[in-house]
Amino acid sequence: MAADYLDWLRREGRIVIVGASLAGLRAAETLRAEGFTGSLTMIGDEPYEPYDRPPLSKAVLLGKASPLHTELPHRREVDAKWRLGVPATGLDLTAKRVRLADGDEVEYDRLLIATGVRARPWFKEEEGRLDGVFLLRTRDDAARLLQRLRSARRVFIIGAGFAGCEVASACREMGLAVTLAERAGAPLVGALGGVIGAVAADLQTGNGVDLRTGITVTALEGDPAGRVRSVHLSDGSEVETDVVVVSLGSLRNTEWLTGSGLGAGPRGIACDAGCRAFDFRGIVTDDVFVAGDVARSPHALFGYQFLSLEHWGNAVAQAETAAHNMICRGADRRPHLWMPAFWSSQFKVNIKSVGVPPMGDQIMITQGSLAERRFVGVYGHQGRVVAAVSFDNTRWLEFYQRQIERGAPFPVDYTTVDRRPEGRQPVDADFPDPSLPTHGPTVTLSGYSPADQQLVFTPARH
Amino acid sequence: MTQASLFRRITDFANRADPYPLYEELRRTPVLHEEEDGPYVISSYWDIRSLLHDPRISSDAANLAAAGDELAEAQSTGLPPSFLRLDPPEHDRLRRIANSAFGPPHKPHRIESMRGELHAIVGGLIDGFGEAREIDLVDQFAYPFPVTVICRLLGVPREDEPRFRAWVDPLVATLDPETRAEADEEFVKSAQEARMQLGMYLAGLVEQRTKDPQDDMLSDLADSRGPEGAMTMMEVMSTAVLLLIAGHETTVNLITNGMLTLLRHPDVLHRLREDPGLSARIVEELLRYEPPVQIVPQRTCIADIEMRGVTIPKGSRIWLMLAAGNRDPERFKDPEKFDPDREDIQHLGFGSGIHSCFGAPLARLETQIALSELARRLENPRLVEDPPPYRQNAVLRGPRHLSIAFDALR
Numbered sequence: 001m002a003a004d005y006l007d008w009l010r011r012e013g014r015i016v017i018v019g020a021s022l023a024g025l026r027a028a029e030t031l032r033a034e035g036f037t038g039s040l041t042m043i044g045d046e047p048y049e050p051y052d053r054p055p056l057s058k059a060v061l062l063g064k065a066s067p068l069h070t071e072l073p074h075r076r077e078v079d080a081k082w083r084l085g086v087p088a089t090g091l092d093l094t095a096k097r098v099r100l101a102d103g104d105e106v107e108y109d110r111l112l113i114a115t116g117v118r119a120r121p122w123f124k125e126e127e128g129r130l131d132g133v134f135l136l137r138t139r140d141d142a143a144r145l146l147q148r149l150r151s152a153r154r155v156f157i158i159g160a161g162f163a164g165c166e167v168a169s170a171c172r173e174m175g176l177a178v179t180l181a182e183r184a185g186a187p188l189v190g191a192l193g194g195v196i197g198a199v200a201a202d203l204q205t206g207n208g209v210d211l212r213t214g215i216t217v218t219a220l221e222g223d224p225a226g227r228v229r230s231v232h233l234s235d236g237s238e239v240e241t242d243v244v245v246v247s248l249g250s251l252r253n254t255e256w257l258t259g260s261g262l263g264a265g266p267r268g269i270a271c272d273a274g275c276r277a278f279d280f281r282g283i284v285t286d287d288v289f290v291a292g293d294v295a296r297s298p299h300a301l302f303g304y305q306f307l308s309l310e311h312w313g314n315a316v317a318q319a320e321t322a323a324h325n326m327i328c329r330g331a332d333r334r335p336h337l338w339m340p341a342f343w344s345s346q347f348k349v350n351i352k353s354v355g356v357p358p359m360g361d362q363i364m365i366t367q368g369s370l371a372e373r374r375f376v377g378v379y380g381h382q383g384r385v386v387a388a389v390s391f392d393n394t395r396w397l398e399f400y401q402r403q404i405e406r407g408a409p410f411p412v413d414y415t416t417v418d419r420r421p422e423g424r425q426p427v428d429a430d431f432p433d434p435s436l437p438t439h440g441p442t443v444t445l446s447g448y449s450p451a452d453q454q455l456v457f458t459p460a461r462h
Numbered sequence: 463m464t465q466a467s468l469f470r471r472i473t474d475f476a477n478r479a480d481p482y483p484l485y486e487e488l489r490r491t492p493v494l495h496e497e498e499d500g501p502y503v504i505s506s507y508w509d510i511r512s513l514l515h516d517p518r519i520s521s522d523a524a525n526l527a528a529a530g531d532e533l534a535e536a537q538s539t540g541l542p543p544s545f546l547r548l549d550p551p552e553h554d555r556l557r558r559i560a561n562s563a564f565g566p567p568h569k570p571h572r573i574e575s576m577r578g579e580l581h582a583i584v585g586g587l588i589d590g591f592g593e594a595r596e597i598d599l600v601d602q603f604a605y606p607f608p609v610t611v612i613c614r615l616l617g618v619p620r621e622d623e624p625r626f627r628a629w630v631d632p633l634v635a636t637l638d639p640e641t642r643a644e645a646d647e648e649f650v651k652s653a654q655e656a657r658m659q660l661g662m663y664l665a666g667l668v669e670q671r672t673k674d675p676q677d678d679m680l681s682d683l684a685d686s687r688g689p690e691g692a693m694t695m696m697e698v699m700s701t702a703v704l705l706l707i708a709g710h711e712t713t714v715n716l717i718t719n720g721m722l723t724l725l726r727h728p729d730v731l732h733r734l735r736e737d738p739g740l741s742a743r744i745v746e747e748l749l750r751y752e753p754p755v756q757i758v759p760q761r762t763c764i765a766d767i768e769m770r771g772v773t774i775p776k777g778s779r780i781w782l783m784l785a786a787g788n789r790d791p792e793r794f795k796d797p798e799k800f801d802p803d804r805e806d807i808q809h810l811g812f813g814s815g816i817h818s819c820f821g822a823p824l825a826r827l828e829t830q831i832a833l834s835e836l837a838r839r840l841e842n843p844r845l846v847e848d849p850p851p852y853r854q855n856a857v858l859r860g861p862r863h864l865s866i867a868f869d870a871l872r
Binding site for chain 1: 511512515516517518519520522549550551554567764765766776814815816818
């Protein structure tokens with residue numbers, strides 16, 4: 001019976017994907033690659049074919065790539081019905097229908113939600129509407145910002161996360177005066193902790209950025225014509241500027257699911273490791289799947305915590321897993337076990353991390369030196385390696401990824417090439433708000449390809 | 463009668479033409495340690511790959527010498543080691559400076575801009591076959607082509623080739639395990655002398671470039687005024703020696719192995735003739751199927767390493783059997799099949815990690831052009847002798863001669 005349904009679904013079922021960006025596209029391609037021949041509908045709120053976002057804060061701002069031409073390469077023909085420029089506005093789980101902004105309704109047999117996130121707007125709406133105040137998430141955002149930067153002299157960036165730091169880097173390369181404001185004590189502190197944050201701070205100031213930390217922006221002031229003129233800070237100072245870039249992280253696009261009965265909210269849509277969405281009662285659904293930035297799923301390696309990862313590689317891997325699981329038998333389903341990883345490029349320094357650095361409470365510089373801004377740092381939590389970060393040392397990270405997967409002991413007790421005196425002892429990683437899970441069983445990951453990965457469960461010793 | 467140890471059979475010249483059955487046998491003991499003072503021999507794809515990224519593995523010549531490699535010890539005098547035989551941070555600094563003369567971000571177009579020149583050199587060599595209908599691909603094509611290219615790229619006079627070849631040959635011979643095992647003091651001394659002579663010769667050219675810079679890599683190495691500072695004269699010498707040798711010795715074998723493999727797979731050769739665009743996939747599959755560097759024999763571990771239940775003790779020498787890993791059935795479907803259409807062609811042919819092949823973009827371009835032009839211009843090419851005679855070297859493995867007959871030139 002179930003097998004019959006699955007055969008039918010694969011042959012002539014209807015699959016709807018809400019979200020036509022990286023995760024949506026890769027899921028559609030995987031469905032076709034794995035033999036799905038039914039009807040496929042792609043719904044996207046932006047009027048564009050799926051495009052790549054990482055270049056928007058890097059090559060595009062530097063004029064090395066056009067904001068209008070960062071389309072994602074297609075791996076294969078997806079033969080889908082595209083509904084672009086029409087946001088989804090609601091979901092009826094019982095009738096299995098997605099409502100669209102233009103009043104249309106689309107029926108599905110299986111649904112994939114990949115609606116992603118959007119930039120968090122400036123909290124005072126009126127100030128956010130001033131001419132010269134920008135967000136950066138979409139290609140339209142990038143095109144508008146780029147055009148304005150070409151005639152600007154001074155830029156003020158609110159928020160020194162990865163995006164804010166990358167914009168600062170691009171603007172300096174364009175020769176603009178840049179002020180970068182951050183509430184925490186240093187850039188990137190939330191993602192990498194204070195030890196690495198201090199290096200990121202040096203990188204900014206060393207490249208001529210006016211870095212203001214431990215400070216908040218209280219108001220944006222416009223001139224009578226409605227153009228932004230200056231920024232007021234919590235220490236009472238005022239900085240004149242031509243452009244303000246608001247880079248305060250993101251909001252998950254889940255509002256359209258309000259009242260649908262899905263377990264969706266500001267923290268994303270909860271799903272199991274097989275990418276099936278939970279309803280609000282905590283019961284897993286059978287026909288609604290989630291992937292990409294909007295998903296929140298338990299990760300076996302990190303205490304089964306529900307992680308939402310706004311990482312490019314995660315979107316691809318989760319989309320592939322979700323698509324595979326949507327059209328296969330229960331026994332053939334795979335868990336989404338992607339090792340968190342992201343990269344950034346600022347002032348020609350390549351920053352890459354694997355694992356979950358904010359879970360670490362200590363860090364050890366196992367290779368290179370912080371002062372030279374070329375190093376590998378390893379994060380530990382409860383005696384295990386949980387993450388690593390590199391500045392211009394990317395080629396070593398594969399090793400540390402395996403250490404994380406194997407639950408290797410921390411502190412690192414072996415010698416490595418290029419170990420400096422500073423790297424002999426672990427130090428406090430200095431995260432502002434560590435979220436520490438309780439001690440649980442040790443879980444290790446083995447195998448290399450998704451098909452042969454195995455979880456090995458070792459009960460906790462008490 | 464006891465059989466010779468497996469790793470001695472692999473290095474035995476008698477098995478040079480087809481070491482692959484031995485590699486298959488080797489993979490049954492993926493961490494092999496046959497002799498007390500001998501190396502740990504690693505042959506599975508994933509194990510090799512992980513050790514290439516393992517910071518407990520050192521490439522430093524001094525560590526190799528400490529691990530009991532007498533030849534490495536003898537070589538530790540004279541010209542300092544190149545970045546191939548160094549660990550970070552020295553390796554990183556020297557490689558960055560060398561790269562600023564070679565590739566992005568400083569010289570993003572250096573290789574691509576040579577495309578037309580490479581075509582011209584290849585065309586000239588093929589025209590040079592003249593009326594002959596049987597040629598030795600090695601002497602008439604696969605050797606002169608990359609030598610000419612590396613000379614132009616570095617700024618070494620092409621006509622000096624007989625001179626520097628006399629220094630290069632003994633140096634390359636020291637890489638061969640069998641030759642090393644039999645090496646006497648005199649051999650070691652002469653290799654060391656050859657390296658110094660070659661370094662001095664290149665230093666002379668660098669000196670000229672300091673006075674009169676040209677658009678070549680030696681000029682850039684002599685200049686190197688970047689944020690990294692300059693190399694010392696000794697560092698420039700050992701880097702230039704490395705680039706000159708690595709810049710052609712491996713490519714000769716890649717091109718020759720490539721043509722040999724294509725002639726053994728006429729269907730693929732035919733497809734390449736129709737579609738030169740296939741050359742990119744063919745070269746990647748070649749780097750898996752017949753890699754020009756078969757073994758990385760110069761690593762040591764500086765801490766105990768646990769691998770498949772075996773503890774490799776600190777200070778051990780480690781051999782990474784790239785060519786064995788490239789045909790590991792744990793990693794590749796039908797590993798013994800030459801198949802340029804495979805879905806994910808990956809390989810250890812260029813190594814991986816911080817020492818991954820410096821010249822890879824050049825080697826790829828040279829071999830793509832060489833093979834597609836040979837396929838296009840030789841009518842009905844066929845092997846005169848299969849297997850062909852091989853070079854002694856087990857590390858840089860390839861035919862010494864490759865006789866090819868054909869009906870006409872196009």
